[in-house]
Amino acid sequence: MKRLIFFAIAAAIVAASCTVSYKFNGASIDYSKVRSIAVIDFTNQATLVNPSLVNNFNDALKDAYNKQTRLEQVRRNGDLQVEGEITTYAITPLSIGADAYASENRLTIGVRVRFANNTNPDEDFERTFSANRTFASTSTLEEVQDQLCEEMIEELVDQIFNATVANW
Numbered sequence: 230m231k232r233l234i235f236f237a238i239a240a241a242i243v244a245a246s247c248t249v250s251y252k253f254n255g256a257s258i259d260y261s262k263v264r265s266i267a268v269i270d271f272t273n274q275a276t277l278v279n280p281s282l283v284n285n286f287n288d289a290l291k292d293a294y295n296k297q298t299r300l301e302q303v304r305r306n307g308d309l310q311v312e313g314e315i316t317t318y319a320i321t322p323l324s325i326g327a328d329a330y331a332s333e334n335r336l337t338i339g340v341r342v343r344f345a346n347n348t349n350p351d352e353d354f355e356r357t358f359s360a361n362r363t364f365a366s367t368s369t370l371e372e373v374q375d376q377l378c379e380e381m382i383e384e385l386v387d388q389i390f391n392a393t394v395a396n397w
Contacts, residue, residue: 258299263309265301266303267306267312268291271283271287271290271314274314274316279318279378282378282382290386294390308347309348309394310344313340316357323335333364334363339358341355344356359385
C-alpha cells in the first residue's frame with residue numbers, strides 16, 4: 230500500500246513538472262528575461278523613394294511585435310532592440326519582348342536590420358532582408374505599387390520577426 234501511494238505521488242510530481250508549450254505565433258521568447266522591445270523607426274535611404282513606404286513599414290513592424298508578443302514597446306533601451314533603414318526600392322526590367330521593351334518588371338524592397346538582444350548578446354545581428362514582386366509592363370508603377378508594397382511589407386515584417394524572436 231505504501232508503494233502504491235509513493236508511486237502515485239511520484240507520478241503526480243512528474244506529471245506536474247512536465248509541460249508542453251505550443252505557441253501559434255511563432256515567437257519563442259523567455260518572458261522572465263525579456264520584457265520589452267524598442268522598434269526604432271527605420272529611415273529611407275533608397276535612391277528611389279516611395280513617400281508612404283517608410284511609415285507603412287514602421288507601423289507594420291511595430292504592429293507585428295505588439296500583436297504577436299507580450300513585449301512592452303518602449304522608445305529606447307529595450308531588452309530587444311530593432312532598428313535599420315530601407316536601402317533598396319528599385320524597379321528592374323525582367324524579360325525583354327520582341328520589340329526590345331521590357332514585358333515584365335520587378336519591384337524590389339531591401340531593408341538592413343540591426344538587432345540587439347540585451348539579455349543575450351550572442352543573438353545580435355546585422356542583416357539585409359529583401360522582397361520582390363513582378364508586374365507586367367502594361368501596368369505603371371503608380372497603378373500597382375500600393376498593392377505590391379503592402380505584400381512585400383508583410384513578407385519583410387515576417388522575415389524580420391522570425392529572425393529576431395522566433396529563432397527559426
